[in-house]
Amino acid sequence: MGLRKADLKQFFSPKSIAIVGVPRKDYRFGGLSYLGKFKEYGFPGRLYPINPNATEILGFKVYPDLSSLPEVPDLAIICVAARHVPEILEECARIGLRHIHILSSGFKEMGTEEGDTLEQRVTAISNENGLLVIGPNCMGPYSPSGRLTPWGAIPGMSGPLGIISQSGGLAQRLTEYTCSLGVGVEKAVSIGNTAVLSAVDYLEFMARDEKVRVIAMYLESIKDGARLFHLAKEVSQEKPIILWKGGETEVGASTAASHTGGMAGEMKIWEAFCRQTGVVLVRSMDEWVDAIMAFSFLNAPTGKGVFLIGGGGGNSVSNSDLCIRDGLDIPPLSEPTMEWLQRGGPAAGSIFGNPLDMWQTFFDPEYLTELLHMAYKDPCVGMIIVDRLIIRKAFHMPESLDPNPQLIEFLKKEGHLKPTVITVDSDGGDLDLASKGTVMRAEFCRAKIPAYPSLQRAARALIHLHRYHLHFTGL
Amino acid sequence: MGLRKADLKQFFSPKSIAIVGVPRKDYRFGGLSYLGKFKEYGFPGRLYPINPNATEILGFKVYPDLSSLPEVPDLAIICVAARHVPEILEECARIGLRHIHILSSGFKEMGTEEGDTLEQRVTAISNENGLLVIGPNCMGPYSPSGRLTPWGAIPGMSGPLGIISQSGGLAQRLTEYTCSLGVGVEKAVSIGNTAVLSAVDYLEFMARDEKVRVIAMYLESIKDGARLFHLAKEVSQEKPIILWKGGETEVGASTAASHTGGMAGEMKIWEAFCRQTGVVLVRSMDEWVDAIMAFSFLNAPTGKGVFLIGGGGGNSVSNSDLCIRDGLDIPPLSEPTMEWLQRGGPAAGSIFGNPLDMWQTFFDPEYLTELLHMAYKDPCVGMIIVDRLIIRKAFHMPESLDPNPQLIEFLKKEGHLKPTVITVDSDGGDLDLASKGTVMRAEFCRAKIPAYPSLQRAARALIHLHRYHLHFTGL
Numbered sequence: 001m002g003l004r005k006a007d008l009k010q011f012f013s014p015k016s017i018a019i020v021g022v023p024r025k026d027y028r029f030g031g032l033s034y035l036g037k038f039k040e041y042g043f044p045g046r047l048y049p050i051n052p053n054a055t056e057i058l059g060f061k062v063y064p065d066l067s068s069l070p071e072v073p074d075l076a077i078i079c080v081a082a083r084h085v086p087e088i089l090e091e092c093a094r095i096g097l098r099h100i101h102i103l104s105s106g107f108k109e110m111g112t113e114e115g116d117t118l119e120q121r122v123t124a125i126s127n128e129n130g131l132l133v134i135g136p137n138c139m140g141p142y143s144p145s146g147r148l149t150p151w152g153a154i155p156g157m158s159g160p161l162g163i164i165s166q167s168g169g170l171a172q173r174l175t176e177y178t179c180s181l182g183v184g185v186e187k188a189v190s191i192g193n194t195a196v197l198s199a200v201d202y203l204e205f206m207a208r209d210e211k212v213r214v215i216a217m218y219l220e221s222i223k224d225g226a227r228l229f230h231l232a233k234e235v236s237q238e239k240p241i242i243l244w245k246g247g248e249t250e251v252g253a254s255t256a257a258s259h260t261g262g263m264a265g266e267m268k269i270w271e272a273f274c275r276q277t278g279v280v281l282v283r284s285m286d287e288w289v290d291a292i293m294a295f296s297f298l299n300a301p302t303g304k305g306v307f308l309i310g311g312g313g314g315n316s317v318s319n320s321d322l323c324i325r326d327g328l329d330i331p332p333l334s335e336p337t338m339e340w341l342q343r344g345g346p347a348a349g350s351i352f353g354n355p356l357d358m359w360q361t362f363f364d365p366e367y368l369t370e371l372l373h374m375a376y377k378d379p380c381v382g383m384i385i386v387d388r389l390i391i392r393k394a395f396h397m398p399e400s401l402d403p404n405p406q407l408i409e410f411l412k413k414e415g416h417l418k419p420t421v422i423t424v425d426s427d428g429g430d431l432d433l434a435s436k437g438t439v440m441r442a443e444f445c446r447a448k449i450p451a452y453p454s455l456q457r458a459a460r461a462l463i464h465l466h467r468y469h470l471h472f473t474g475l
Numbered sequence: 476m477g478l479r480k481a482d483l484k485q486f487f488s489p490k491s492i493a494i495v496g497v498p499r500k501d502y503r504f505g506g507l508s509y510l511g512k513f514k515e516y517g518f519p520g521r522l523y524p525i526n527p528n529a530t531e532i533l534g535f536k537v538y539p540d541l542s543s544l545p546e547v548p549d550l551a552i553i554c555v556a557a558r559h560v561p562e563i564l565e566e567c568a569r570i571g572l573r574h575i576h577i578l579s580s581g582f583k584e585m586g587t588e589e590g591d592t593l594e595q596r597v598t599a600i601s602n603e604n605g606l607l608v609i610g611p612n613c614m615g616p617y618s619p620s621g622r623l624t625p626w627g628a629i630p631g632m633s634g635p636l637g638i639i640s641q642s643g644g645l646a647q648r649l650t651e652y653t654c655s656l657g658v659g660v661e662k663a664v665s666i667g668n669t670a671v672l673s674a675v676d677y678l679e680f681m682a683r684d685e686k687v688r689v690i691a692m693y694l695e696s697i698k699d700g701a702r703l704f705h706l707a708k709e710v711s712q713e714k715p716i717i718l719w720k721g722g723e724t725e726v727g728a729s730t731a732a733s734h735t736g737g738m739a740g741e742m743k744i745w746e747a748f749c750r751q752t753g754v755v756l757v758r759s760m761d762e763w764v765d766a767i768m769a770f771s772f773l774n775a776p777t778g779k780g781v782f783l784i785g786g787g788g789g790n791s792v793s794n795s796d797l798c799i800r801d802g803l804d805i806p807p808l809s810e811p812t813m814e815w816l817q818r819g820g821p822a823a824g825s826i827f828g829n830p831l832d833m834w835q836t837f838f839d840p841e842y843l844t845e846l847l848h849m850a851y852k853d854p855c856v857g858m859i860i861v862d863r864l865i866i867r868k869a870f871h872m873p874e875s876l877d878p879n880p881q882l883i884e885f886l887k888k889e890g891h892l893k894p895t896v897i898t899v900d901s902d903g904g905d906l907d908l909a910s911k912g913t914v915m916r917a918e919f920c921r922a923k924i925p926a927y928p929s930l931q932r933a934a935r936a937l938i939h940l941h942r943y944h945l946h947f948t949g950l
Binding site: 167169170176220246248250252313321323355357431437442 | 640641642643644645648651652655656693695719721722723724725726727730731733734735758759760761787788789790791792793795796797798799800805826828830832902903904905906909910912913914916917920928929931
């Protein structure tokens, strides 16, 4: 049709929205829920609920059908039963309404002939009439800057992230999570069965969106592999693409077929795809969020060697194991750094070197920032992980200075020199610890310094960052 | 000497303790810290601080040396500088004090000739005089039931766990964590350089301790591999041994040498060791804690097949991937269970089968407990993971019934039938979520129902449980 690439933009900042199929009750999942959220979070445009058997819902005037509206709305959200969707699409075509999100399920994901046939009709009607259709069977578009926030991290926070997801639930989780971490979302779209617009169409659109700097994708299946390959290779050079491929195991894949009606494909093919395109492949929500935060906040590393700053002998041993297992290096420090360490600090209960087992870093902000200063000059160090201690019941520590404010000020000024991330492990089944840890990590994240809840998660994020930059620049 | 096996018990419930080397200041790590903790947490026995230059510290009468004490104490904790340790040991031998914990560092872990020589003298003096010595360079013994709680999860909670650890920090973390989870610790010991008593000696002791039902070990190196092999093989048949082997990578191993002075050994040897003995091998704090909770609370599975109960299409796909990747099965359910599902619940937005994508399980306790009842009868199901939802900002859900109290009551009665664990994922960088999740997990754990913060962690714990029982019984 040649129309698709044109103007997906209108999906994300509509001035008027018709919601087709708003029941008076049954809040869950359907049109009433969307209308309610738009109202609650102050959608600034015009809202037109459609229901032939009602006159007013949640204070909005209700219309019997699309043809009765006082204008052609910028976006229609279709929430009626699947069998009625084709006729609504035909009505859209008649009135010249071209941007459509089909929320309804009951199509190919059913695995029935009826579902297949209905989905084929959606595709056919849309292509014949040049309709741009998101879905069916999905949560559709979301954009805080477009004031379109019917789902996720309400009322939402703008930022560099673009999300393309074949799961509405995971897209919402990611939106909520990244907004809490201070990353923020520019546009997100839950894409469902992709009967008309495909994952590749959305990728092309996000690639051209100047506000999107990092792209997150959750895919279960893909229809146009060759086009995705060429596009992803080109796009990821400019904007990192962090891909979570769902359905990599046989059971996952058959579940994916029931979920979004597609065939998941061999994981080996996806791995090769990522190796060749520079797309970053992750395997869980944690890994997805953690990599996104690293790519959103950090510059390129100057090398693969990580300097591990922390304390505790067992910690140092096990943290080294974790980093190395994930593919990072923990190289010896250069002579000037070692000399500085030996000159400066007390040695009791400490182990000089990399990893650095030095309790002073937990309590002495001057020492810690000077140490970081040395690390930024050390050619052996490409990235830095700083373990921040939460005082636990188990430690026999007197109250002491909180070095975090000074550390944050320092990193705001100097942190761009080498990727520097924080770990605050507050895991322990304890409410007080959990709360303290969340608050402490948030302090760092607000200042755009990635703070992770475990060494393992920090290490994974950094190896992704390193591999991506190695792929494109050879570092 | 033939004495070692005899009576390590006295280490864990001493009636009187001498602390050799209690400074008047400098709270960190040393004798003053131990004295302070004993005082603070109400050690019920007699405490004798030793310092030739003081008369009273923290309200306790101070003695110039061990020989001046009014009795031979049950335990001496030596905190003086390393070079003075041999003469203190000789004094112990003279007065017939045989249970000694050397907290001081400065021995083999230094990697110096002086350190090596000192450690050799410790070994020699102890063996010549039949001294039982924990350490040096460690946090020593801990037992809530023995009222000996100078470290970890203060004031401590008794339970089925025995801990043998070459890292004091990690032993404290584990104590704190498992006590928060309601598991509880019977005895723990931080064993340091093992100059006299070895990891195998402690294992032998814990094996004979009737109150210890699950044994956790953190080892960096071992001196008597053959003895460990034979003992572990025998012990783990009766009591699961959950081993975290630190120093598995080259950097980790060289850090381990600086930490506890031992050679870490090839990881492949340790893997073979675990395969042959039935010892459960873990690779991080999380995995350690999670497996310990599973073994402490759960009976043997009736098979490898996991029934995944949750909601959300993307969740179902990715959770299946995680389980299968970790080695579990997600088998199809038997016909009666499938019929029950099809008869019972509403299908909108749900996917019947395994994984079960069924929102009703989050809100309808009757439905959920009936479903579990079906699962306990289903021969395809060996273990069960129930995903409990925390209402997030992202979900358009009205307030509804909290099914947890009814679920907990049900599991207390029926949960022994098949291992059933809960996941409550509250990860999201959000204080409110983190707090709610921690509280919700604690509700389950208090009722001895394992509750994990992620599907991945639950899956890992269950595969360990399954493999262990498979090893010994063939299921």
